[in-house]
Each structure stands twice: as C-alpha cells, then as structure tokens.
Amino acid sequence: MPEITKKELFIALLGLSFISATITFLDWWQRGQAGTNDALLAGAVAIVFLFWVPISSAVFAIKRLGINNIFYELLLWFGCFYIGYRIWGFALAGIYPGVEFGWLDVFFMSIPWAIGTYILYRAYRAYKALQTERLLRQHAELNQLKHSLHPHFLFNSLNTLTAFITSNPKKAELLTHDLASVLRHILDTNNVDTISLKHELMILQKWLNIERARLGDDLKIDIDIDEATLDVQIPPFLLQPILENSIKHATRLPIELTLACRARGSALQVIIRDNGPGFPDTVLATQLENLKHSGLGLSTTIRRIGLMRHANIQLSNNPESKGAVVNISLESNHD
Incomplete structure (x- = not known):
C-alpha cells in the first residue's frame, strides 16, 4: 500500500490544526478568555501535542518499522496519541495550575481521536493504492493497444510493397x-x-x-x-x-x-x-x-x-x- 508523502501529511496536519483551533477558540469564547496570552499558548500546545506530534510520530514509526498488520498499526497509533495527550495534559497544567488530567482521563480522551484519525489514514492510503492501480492498469492497456496496432499497420504496408517489387x-x-x-x-x-x-x-x-x-x-x-x-x-x-x-x-x-x-x-x-x-x-x-x-x-x-x-x-x-x-x-x- 502506498505511503503518505511529507506534503500530504503536512496538508492533513494543517487541516486538523484548523479544526483544533476552531474548537479551542469556541472554548475561549465561552470562558471569556479569547485573545489572552494563556489561551493562545494553550491553543498552540493543543495543536502540537494533540495532532502534530502523535500523527507524525505514528506515521514515521509505521514506515520505519515496516508494520503492515492493522492491529499493530492501530496499537502503535493509539500509543503515540496517548503519549501526546499525556504531554499535553502536563503542559496544560503548567499553564492553568487548576487543571489536571489523570492517566485514565487521558486514556479515554485519546481513544476517539486515535481511532478516528487512524481510519482516515487507512482510508486515504487505500484510496492512493486504488488510484495507483488504476493508472498502472491504464498505462498497461495503452501499451497493449499500441503494440496491437503495429502488426496491423505493417501487414497492410508490406502488401503494398510486395505489389511493386516486380512491377x-x-x-x-x-x-x-x-x-x-x-x-x-x-x-x-x-x-x-x-x-x-x-x-x-x-x-x-x-x-x-x-x-x-x-x-x-x-x-x-x-x-x-x-x-x-x-x-x-x-x-x-x-x-x-x-x-x-x-x-x-x-x-x-x-x-x-x-x-x-x-x-x-x-x-x-x-x-x-x-x-x-x-x-x-x-x-x-x-x-x-x-x-x-x-x-x-x-x-x-x-x-x-x-x-x-x-x-x-x-x-x-x-x-x-x-x-x-x-x-x-x-x-x-x-x-
């Protein structure tokens, strides 16, 4: 199955960052903290450790280790998300001293995002594989059609030449x-x-x-x-x-x-x-x-x-x- 390129990964992370920033902004607005330095820092920390670090680490590890089994891929994917969310929890506690997340809180928070993003990752790789197969099939068929044309053309031309050899x-x-x-x-x-x-x-x-x-x-x-x-x-x-x-x-x-x-x-x-x-x-x-x-x-x-x-x-x-x-x-x- 084709691997995701750095450009594709970057675009995906930008999209997730936009989603995260939107959710974070709504949270700021509800709490009356929109535009404060702490809120801006918390938003940046969330984008980095909730999406960029877990997904980048998981994609790199899967490619580096050559894992092809879905179960092990998902397990590794979840592990990267759990670590990223755990770091995010510690960082957030540093920004807001009253906020604290236990390991069980982080565990349940990371599950839906880990599974959701992994499904998107697998779906996109499957889509790329289908497109690659389709292009290769079209290229092979074009070559086959081109080669089938040459004997037909040569046969007709040789018949014409034969008629002039003696006359x-x-x-x-x-x-x-x-x-x-x-x-x-x-x-x-x-x-x-x-x-x-x-x-x-x-x-x-x-x-x-x-x-x-x-x-x-x-x-x-x-x-x-x-x-x-x-x-x-x-x-x-x-x-x-x-x-x-x-x-x-x-x-x-x-x-x-x-x-x-x-x-x-x-x-x-x-x-x-x-x-x-x-x-x-x-x-x-x-x-x-x-x-x-x-x-x-x-x-x-x-x-x-x-x-x-x-x-x-x-x-x-x-x-x-x-x-x-x-x-x-x-x-x-x-x-």
Missing part, C-alpha cells in the same frame, strides 16, 4: 525507405507515451507515400496544420489508423481526405473528414460503443482516447458530402 523495383526501393523510417519510428516510440505533432506528421507522410503509390490519383489528401500546434504532445500513431479506416471503407474514387489540426484554447483539435459513405445511423446513435467493434485500427484509437485524461472523440457525418467526420480533442499539455 516497379525502383519505386519499391523508395517505398522500402519510407517503411524503414516508419519501423524506426515504432522502435523509437516503443517506450514513449507521447511525441510531438510535428514528429507524428512526418511519419504520417511516410505512410501516405506508400498509400499514394498503391492508389495513385485515386487518393487525394488535404493537410492543413496550424503551426502553433506542431509542438503539442500526442500519443504515437494516433492519426494514421483513422485515415487508414477512411481509405479502407471508401466506396467511390477518388478518395478525398482532409486532416486539420487547430489550437482551441488549451486544447488541440484534430478533424479528419472523408468523402466515403459515412458512419451508419446506428453508430452515430450510440457513438463509440458500436464502433469499438468496427475494425482494429479505428477501434484501437477510440479505446486509446478513452483512456486519456481530458480527451474525447466525436463521430459525425458531413451534412454536404455525407462523408465521415472524426473530431478529436486533446489537452495541449497532454501526458
């Missing part, structure tokens, strides 16, 4: 260099979560060279990129599967694709359009759920975006051309 060896050689660049990109980004949009577009052009060689004049692509977005970090191979899906499902020639990247405040907006048949009404009605099973490339992209923070993907059809429109929004400082 046009020179072009096959040039396309092999493009594919080699893509392969190097795959290796370079194997353990990378994000790359710049500029880098992604450079590799995308290598893939488009292969597709143009296969389709010739039957493939027309218009790319419009806002220069302000070139340094924005995006996941590798985010755009290629969507363009490939448009080519795959095209029903008329020439295939016309449009890729636009715009800065929208703190977000990067990517819009991809085609002149194909568009998304079926059933897909548009349920958006991503049905499309998750439509094909490896696009479904993988949808699932990847679904795992990202502050990211979304919207599907629609162009009212004029009836072609598919994919609208992606990512936060500019995506990580």
Whole structure:
C-alpha cells in the first residue's frame, strides 16, 4: 500500500490544526478568555501535542518499522496519541495550575481521536493504492493497444510493397525507405507515451507515400496544420489508423481526405473528414460503443482516447458530402 508523502501529511496536519483551533477558540469564547496570552499558548500546545506530534510520530514509526498488520498499526497509533495527550495534559497544567488530567482521563480522551484519525489514514492510503492501480492498469492497456496496432499497420504496408517489387523495383526501393523510417519510428516510440505533432506528421507522410503509390490519383489528401500546434504532445500513431479506416471503407474514387489540426484554447483539435459513405445511423446513435467493434485500427484509437485524461472523440457525418467526420480533442499539455 502506498505511503503518505511529507506534503500530504503536512496538508492533513494543517487541516486538523484548523479544526483544533476552531474548537479551542469556541472554548475561549465561552470562558471569556479569547485573545489572552494563556489561551493562545494553550491553543498552540493543543495543536502540537494533540495532532502534530502523535500523527507524525505514528506515521514515521509505521514506515520505519515496516508494520503492515492493522492491529499493530492501530496499537502503535493509539500509543503515540496517548503519549501526546499525556504531554499535553502536563503542559496544560503548567499553564492553568487548576487543571489536571489523570492517566485514565487521558486514556479515554485519546481513544476517539486515535481511532478516528487512524481510519482516515487507512482510508486515504487505500484510496492512493486504488488510484495507483488504476493508472498502472491504464498505462498497461495503452501499451497493449499500441503494440496491437503495429502488426496491423505493417501487414497492410508490406502488401503494398510486395505489389511493386516486380512491377516497379525502383519505386519499391523508395517505398522500402519510407517503411524503414516508419519501423524506426515504432522502435523509437516503443517506450514513449507521447511525441510531438510535428514528429507524428512526418511519419504520417511516410505512410501516405506508400498509400499514394498503391492508389495513385485515386487518393487525394488535404493537410492543413496550424503551426502553433506542431509542438503539442500526442500519443504515437494516433492519426494514421483513422485515415487508414477512411481509405479502407471508401466506396467511390477518388478518395478525398482532409486532416486539420487547430489550437482551441488549451486544447488541440484534430478533424479528419472523408468523402466515403459515412458512419451508419446506428453508430452515430450510440457513438463509440458500436464502433469499438468496427475494425482494429479505428477501434484501437477510440479505446486509446478513452483512456486519456481530458480527451474525447466525436463521430459525425458531413451534412454536404455525407462523408465521415472524426473530431478529436486533446489537452495541449497532454501526458
């Protein structure tokens, strides 16, 4: 289970100090001692020995001793609270000579605060463990999705190259260099979560060279990129599967694709359009759920975006051309 950091402990102690100060102030006000030197000193002593010392000591001891058993943790936690409350009782007697707490008084006073703060301590550690597990699971799934995309992409590209080896060896050689660049990109980004949009577009052009060689004049692509977005970090191979899906499902020639990247405040907006048949009404009605099973490339992209923070993907059809429109929004400082 993850340990509490010093910053988190400090924030928690500040919160408890505020609670203690509020309770102490109400007590001063009821006794008519608000603002007196003795009352201020007693309040400071209460904050230090009722919360700061017991909790800090307990957290440090649990971490230092490596205790994982709840019973022993709670016993140690209560021991630290009892000692802190005992010291507070002696200090308070020094400030107010008429005040005196016996060991039994301190014992019963420390029980509710010790149990209450320990429950909060355990609950927060459990929450941190859940968040850590969720992040690790998302990271693992993103890597799995990325790796499942590469064989699909390479298989389609190699088929194109094979067709030119005998008919046009020179072009096959040039396309092999493009594919080699893509392969190097795959290796370079194997353990990378994000790359710049500029880098992604450079590799995308290598893939488009292969597709143009296969389709010739039957493939027309218009790319419009806002220069302000070139340094924005995006996941590798985010755009290629969507363009490939448009080519795959095209029903008329020439295939016309449009890729636009715009800065929208703190977000990067990517819009991809085609002149194909568009998304079926059933897909548009349920958006991503049905499309998750439509094909490896696009479904993988949808699932990847679904795992990202502050990211979304919207599907629609162009009212004029009836072609598919994919609208992606990512936060500019995506990580």
